[in-house]
Amino acid sequence: MKRNPLTLIIGILLIIIFGLWLFVFQVRTTEVAVVTTFGNPSSAITNAGAYFKWPWPIQKVWPFDNRVQNFEDPLTERQTRDNFTLLMSVYVGWRITDPAAFFPKFVSSENPIAEAERQLERLLGNAKAAAIGRHPLSDFISASGNGTNFTGIENEILGTLQSQVQANNYGLEIEFLGVKRLQLPSNVSQSVFDRMTEERKRLAEQLQNEGDAEAQNIRSEAGRKAQEMLATARGQATEIKGKGLAEATKSLAVFQQNPELASFLLRLNALEGSLKERSILVFDQNMPPFDLLRGGTTNWLSK
Numbered sequence: 001m002k003r004n005p006l007t008l009i010i011g012i013l014l015i016i017i018f019g020l021w022l023f024v025f026q027v028r029t030t031e032v033a034v035v036t037t038f039g040n041p042s043s044a045i046t047n048a049g050a051y052f053k054w055p056w057p058i059q060k061v062w063p064f065d066n067r068v069q070n071f072e073d074p075l076t077e078r079q080t081r082d083n084f085t086l087l088m089s090v091y092v093g094w095r096i097t098d099p100a101a102f103f104p105k106f107v108s109s110e111n112p113i114a115e116a117e118r119q120l121e122r123l124l125g126n127a128k129a130a131a132i133g134r135h136p137l138s139d140f141i142s143a144s145g146n147g148t149n150f151t152g153i154e155n156e157i158l159g160t161l162q163s164q165v166q167a168n169n170y171g172l173e174i175e176f177l178g179v180k181r182l183q184l185p186s187n188v189s190q191s192v193f194d195r196m197t198e199e200r201k202r203l204a205e206q207l208q209n210e211g212d213a214e215a216q217n218i219r220s221e222a223g224r225k226a227q228e229m230l231a232t233a234r235g236q237a238t239e240i241k242g243k244g245l246a247e248a249t250k251s252l253a254v255f256q257q258n259p260e261l262a263s264f265l266l267r268l269n270a271l272e273g274s275l276k277e278r279s280i281l282v283f284d285q286n287m288p289p290f291d292l293l294r295g296g297t298t299n300w301l302s303k
Contacts (some may be wrong), residue, residue, distance in 0.1 A: 085185050
């Protein structure tokens with residue numbers, strides 16, 4: 001009896017596919033995996049690709065998603081250093097970095113990822129309580145305008161959580177952490193608001209006093225400089241006045257020697273000054289110094 005070649009080919013392909021399914025497995029780029037032999041971890045795989053394995057029940061493959069996982073812890077009450085109650089919620093991003101260490105810690109659960117997040121949430125609660133207890137309320141809610149300290153508090157919680165994860169060898173890495181929500185209980189809100197109002201009033205009074213003191217300093221400095229300028233101006237005026245009196249004394253001596261000549265020279269200078277530019281003048285010939293233009297001047301000079 002002859003068999004159909006197509007049937008043989010299909011049968012061979014099915015055997016190959018079944019063999020590959022039994023003896024080969026694939027790890028995706030978004031996964032890490034642990035291979036167990038008779039229930040015990042035998043190898044951890046962190047690189048994507050195809051790998052050989054013995055069929056079950058000899059070996060079994062446990063794949064885990066190694067992409068960043070996110071969760072947010074519930075809003076819980078904690079006490080600040082100055083005994084105020086504060087409600088805070090934090091978000092965390094983490095991923096699996098060592099499947100060999102992660103597997104024995106969480107594989108017993110039906111959902112290892114969810115179990116790992118529950119364990120991280122317990123550690124996070126302790127780290128958050130410790131960080132909040134080290135800081136006063138003003139580091140979370142600014143009442144004086146100095147600003148909050150969110151970044152420092154987030155770094156403290158992150159550092160504590162990372163150290164606890166490493167100490168317990170969970171095979172995890174905390175990628176990021178931040179404050180999601182911050183809230184005050186209703187019975188505390190009014191006292192906090194009153195405190196913020198008092199802080200603002202005190203800050204306003206301080207700024208007002210500083211401004212008044214600065215204004216007084218400016219006025220005093222301006223008054224001092226004005227007095228210095230007035231004193232300098234008075235000194236210069238006295239000096240100029242003295243020089244003027246000295247020159248006047250010299251001129252007076254000249255006038256006293258020949259009063260008519262001195263008067264003539266003064267009128268002549270005045271006339272020269274009025275005729276420096278080309279102009280037409282209409283004047284009374286008897287008004288000095290224009291009386292010099294009359295014929296009497298020539299007669300006076302000829303004497």
